[in-house]
Amino acid sequence: MDVFWLFVVKELKSIIRDPKLLIAMVIVPLILMTILYFIIGQGMIQQIEQTIRESGIVAVFDMDGENYSQIFINYLNSLGLKTIIINSTNVDEAIEIFKGLEAKILYIIPPRFSYNLSSLRPSVVHVYVKLGALTIGEGGIVDIASRYVSLFNSYIIKTVASEKGIPPEFIGEAITGATRGLLADRIIDNPSNIVFALTMGGLFIPLIILMLVIFSAQLVATSMAVEKEEKMFETLLSLPINRMCVIGAKLLVSIAIGAIYMIGYSFALFGLLFRSIPGFESLQEIPLAMSLPSDIGIYVLLNVVGLAIFMVSVALLLSLFAEDVRSAQAILGNVIGPTIIAVYLPMFVDISSSPSIRLALSFVPLANTVFIPKIAVVQDITALAISSLSNLVYGVIMFMVIRRIVNSETIFTLKLRVGRKKAM
Structure with missing residues (x-):
């Protein structure tokens, strides 16, 4: 011992x-x-x-114009909200006016709203929430918009019960809210589920990407370092064959094994989430096919393949500077940290601000892979195409750099220089 x-x-x-x-x-x-x-x-x-x-400003389109609709507006004001009254002749026009306002929540009070309440009949307030940022905070706005209706429901039950001289329990549910989302030019049912799905994607898609990147990078770097320790790498490069056959084989095998690992991990992760986390079952009801471009699968495939080629090429390039497994792991350790930051940063970025921001982010490797679901939902085809092709371009550039180093004697002289410096 x-x-x-x-x-x-x-x-x-x-x-x-x-x-x-x-x-x-x-x-x-x-x-x-x-x-x-x-x-x-x-x-x-x-x-x-x-x-x-953003939840402190609401717009109201009153199609009832009677007593209880005014009570609802006054109640919103009593909560400290800034209430904007929309004057319009129909719902479609009111929604168009609402799109140009600073408010993100619109309440539409339907006709016969006051009549139903005074007759002890349930009534509905239609709620519209503008979506665009697709961040965690926007999901909170959807919940708060429904919460305001729920609070008014409790308030109006007591008010009507007092007017009628009956117990509040006799009335039951007086008002319900039907919430929809406005995303670009589309009206989406269950906006909370859409935001929840994108939020969960922002949490777990980076995990899947990190599995591909880290596993493949570690595999190729360790393989290269072991061959360097055993002097096998120099022997292989000295053979009368194309040196890029050696490098290309390493890249292909690392990417293939990493992809298999990523696919297996994805099925295991999402299978666990659907079984264990409440709310995931409801995601099956989201009509994403209506919200996404028809060729989204091609964009995602090109982006992930390009990302794998780029990151594995970076790991391979860095491993050329390593002399053994320990130094290779040390070099990769300095790269993995920034990688983690790059994949989780998009969770908090508002992509609805301007097309130029989406365009700039689509050029950032790793981050653009995480952004793809949001870019697809807002249907920015230009940013989507750039996100898909930019990683491939970066991967090809890195591959050409590696090819130039490997096909020259720089790789041997670089190693000898490092060895001499170490000996000194």
């Missing part, structure tokens, strides 16, 4: 004495986790502020 602890101390000392491992395993993760927690914290604060700010 004493021998065991001696080796434990020896391993700890070897890690501490090796600056590459110390930086990659301790310092860089601490810095990156601090940055990641800061980004998530600021993102959540921003989402809360967005929810409070």
